[in-house]
Amino acid sequence: MPSEAAGAPILSVQGITKRFGGVQALTQVSFELAAGEVLALAGDNGAGKSTLIKCISGVHQPDEGEIRYKGQPVSFAGPRQARDLGIETIYQDLALADNLDVGANVFLGREPARRYLGLLPAIDRRQMRAAANEVLKQLEIEIAPAKLTKPVRTLSGGQRQAVAIGRAIYWQAEILIMDEPTAALGVPEQRKVRELIMRLKAKRVAIIFISHNLQDIFAVSDRILVLRRGRAAGERRIDVTDHDEIVKLMVGADL
Amino acid sequence: MAMTEASPAVVLPEEQHPLLRFLAGAWSWLFLIALLIFFESWARAVYGVSFLLNGLNVQSILVYAALPLLLGLGQTYVIISGGIDLSVGFVMGLAAVIMARVMQQLTDLPPGLALGCGLMAAFLVALIPGLINGWLIAQLRVPAFIGTLGMFGVARGAGFLAANGTTVPVNNPWLFEMGNGKLLGVPLPVVITLVALLALHYVLAQTRFGQYTYAIGGNRMAAARAGVNLRRHTMMIYLISAGCAGVAGMVYTARFSAGAAQAGEPLLLDSIAAVVIGGASLFGGSGTIMGTVIGALIIAVIQYGLVFINVEPFWQFVAVGVVIIVSVLVDQSQSRLRGELPDAE
Numbered sequence: 261m262p263s264e265a266a267g268a269p270i271l272s273v274q275g276i277t278k279r280f281g282g283v284q285a286l287t288q289v290s291f292e293l294a295a296g297e298v299l300a301l302a303g304d305n306g307a308g309k310s311t312l313i314k315c316i317s318g319v320h321q322p323d324e325g326e327i328r329y330k331g332q333p334v335s336f337a338g339p340r341q342a343r344d345l346g347i348e349t350i351y352q353d354l355a356l357a358d359n360l361d362v363g364a365n366v367f368l369g370r371e372p373a374r375r376y377l378g379l380l381p382a383i384d385r386r387q388m389r390a391a392a393n394e395v396l397k398q399l400e401i402e403i404a405p406a407k408l409t410k411p412v413r414t415l416s417g418g419q420r421q422a423v424a425i426g427r428a429i430y431w432q433a434e435i436l437i438m439d440e441p442t443a444a445l446g447v448p449e450q451r452k453v454r455e456l457i458m459r460l461k462a463k464r465v466a467i468i469f470i471s472h473n474l475q476d477i478f479a480v481s482d483r484i485l486v487l488r489r490g491r492a493a494g495e496r497r498i499d500v501t502d503h504d505e506i507v508k509l510m511v512g513a514d515l
Numbered sequence: 516m517a518m519t520e521a522s523p524a525v526v527l528p529e530e531q532h533p534l535l536r537f538l539a540g541a542w543s544w545l546f547l548i549a550l551l552i553f554f555e556s557w558a559r560a561v562y563g564v565s566f567l568l569n570g571l572n573v574q575s576i577l578v579y580a581a582l583p584l585l586l587g588l589g590q591t592y593v594i595i596s597g598g599i600d601l602s603v604g605f606v607m608g609l610a611a612v613i614m615a616r617v618m619q620q621l622t623d624l625p626p627g628l629a630l631g632c633g634l635m636a637a638f639l640v641a642l643i644p645g646l647i648n649g650w651l652i653a654q655l656r657v658p659a660f661i662g663t664l665g666m667f668g669v670a671r672g673a674g675f676l677a678a679n680g681t682t683v684p685v686n687n688p689w690l691f692e693m694g695n696g697k698l699l700g701v702p703l704p705v706v707i708t709l710v711a712l713l714a715l716h717y718v719l720a721q722t723r724f725g726q727y728t729y730a731i732g733g734n735r736m737a738a739a740r741a742g743v744n745l746r747r748h749t750m751m752i753y754l755i756s757a758g759c760a761g762v763a764g765m766v767y768t769a770r771f772s773a774g775a776a777q778a779g780e781p782l783l784l785d786s787i788a789a790v791v792i793g794g795a796s797l798f799g800g801s802g803t804i805m806g807t808v809i810g811a812l813i814i815a816v817i818q819y820g821l822v823f824i825n826v827e828p829f830w831q832f833v834a835v836g837v838v839i840i841v842s843v844l845v846d847q848s849q850s851r852l853r854g855e856l857p858d859a860e
């Protein structure tokens with residue numbers, strides 16, 4: 261498969277098939293992904309995009325096919341296992357606890373511990389705040405200091421998306437999977453998230469993102485994998501294709 | 516660490532005026548103080564005495580607040596996590612009755628030992644409905660309102676059955692001491708409540724357990740994806756609530772040297788009211804133990820104060836009801852000011 265990045269692929273998916281009862285959600289889908297590469301998943305509603313990433317992130321177990329991560333065949337019992345190995349997924353709505361602040365969200369489930377009065381277990385909020393600050397700075401995510409200690413529901417959609425991404429990066433994601441990261445955002449915010457994706461790419465993170473927005477796709481991805489009714493309808497490098505061709509692949513019109 | 520300003524492309528609702536924000540955040544404190552000033556002025560003007568500088572009044576208010584507050588402590592965890600526990604009142608009654616029954620059987624034992632057995636029995640029997648609540652809600656995904664409403668009925672029936680429909684008197688000097696004695700001038704029921712509230716405050720504010728309680732109330736799925744064990748945590752929360760009801764049952768039996776199935780009947784609504792007045796949202800995700808403490812004190816001051824100034828006791832219900840509604844309105848207007856709620860149509 262084409263991949264301009266050097267070295268072996270970090271992720272290789274071969275012949276993935278997934279059925280839900282009678283529904284054939286995925287049929288023999290294959291692709292590869294290298295570090296620092298951005299792969300866009302395109303396709304109509306119900307094409308199987310979400311199912312494909314859920315197979316990779318450990319939410320679903322594929323019925324057939326093989327997933328190799330860093331050269332090793334893997335089979336995740338659950339999302340936690342995939343995350344521990346560096347495959348982070350950001351879902352559109354499920355990423356953050358709205359009532360907690362930025363630091364608490366970055367560390368949710370993995371809070372640093374300290375001893376209160378040298379005795380009682382407690383979580384170290386100061387460290388959480390400092391580390392969250394650090395990762396936001398690293399990614400050049402701009403959030404007013406006063407907002408850092410407020411519930412994240414007071415942030416804008418783009419900032420929230422950025423917090424979710426920052427969280428993944430803080431925990432050293434090597435593959436970052438995003439399901440429609442810009443769907444709920446206004447245009448300036450979409451641009452911010454695109455910039456963020458480019459910054460992660462520069463940090464050699466491998467990225468898979470689902471989008472219905474061809475503008476987004478062409479702005480940030482290296483390759484596009486188009487799904488149609490659970491099958492790979494085509495895979496194109498960004499520099500040898502255009503909107504028209506992608507749309508035709510999505511709807512299945514003759515080329 | 517110099518941070519840049521928020522991106523100008525992002526238009527967020529303006530921050531409130533600092534004074535307004537302070538008032539909104541501290542309104543329950545201010546309301547409590549206003550209440551105290553009101554009763555103080557009334558006492559001085561009408562009776563020519565002080566309301567607050569009277570140790571007896573203060574003690575009575577604190578003792579009065581203790582039982583609803585004990586229930587409210589557990590209820591705070593439940594409500595923050597997005598649930599509700601309607602069973603606490605009758606679980607408390609059941610624990611009180613079982614404690615009294617056990618102690619009735621153990622009159623041959625030394626009083627301290629009999630009391631120990633009674634306390635143990637009360638606590639264990641309270642945990643059973645908590646366990647069932649947790650199992651229904653966490654495992655079988657029964658809505659909390661329904662599951663604990665069912666337990667409300669079960670515990671009520673079990674309490675009256677265990678009590679044979681009457682109160683269960685106990686004669687034990689240690690028990691009497693626990694309910695009416697003092698430590699450094701502070702009534703023991705108040706001391707017990709204080710210990711429970713400090714422990715539960717610490718756990719909620721400082722530990723992972725507390726953090727996950729907020730996370731579950733804010734976004735269940737996010738918490739689950741972050742590795743929080745929803746089932747175990749939910750189970751623990753309902754056990755905490757039932758445990759608090761058990762302790763309230765012990766304190767009741769100690770104060771009156773008798774167990775009664777209806778001991779906690781009027782306290783259920785007070786416990787929920789205390790949590791809500793304290794700033795928790797019934798949708799989950801917010802609330803604090805300290806808020807609940809203020810809420811319980813407000814209710815106790817209203818109830819005791821109205822009796823003190825000779826208002827017909829039924830007005831208490833009206834007053835507490837009005838305070839609940841006002842507290843929810845304040846909370847909503849705060850959220851609206853923060854841009855978290857759509858404006859009313």
Ligand SMILES: Nc1ncnc2c1ncn2[C@@H]1O[C@H](COP(=O)(O)OP(=O)(O)OP(=O)(O)O)[C@@H](O)[C@H]1O
Pocket residue numbers: 280283284285303304305306307308309310311312
């Ligand atoms: N858990 C499930 N149980 C049963 N069927 C499912 C499940 N998840 C997905 N499907 C089915 O699999 C097919 C592919 O769904 P999927 O969610 O992957 O599509 P998608 O490409 O992400 O669509 P969209 O663009 O609307 O998000 C659909 O027919 C869907 O109904």
Ligand SMILES: [Mg+2]
Pocket residue numbers: 309310311
């Ligand atoms: Mg989808």
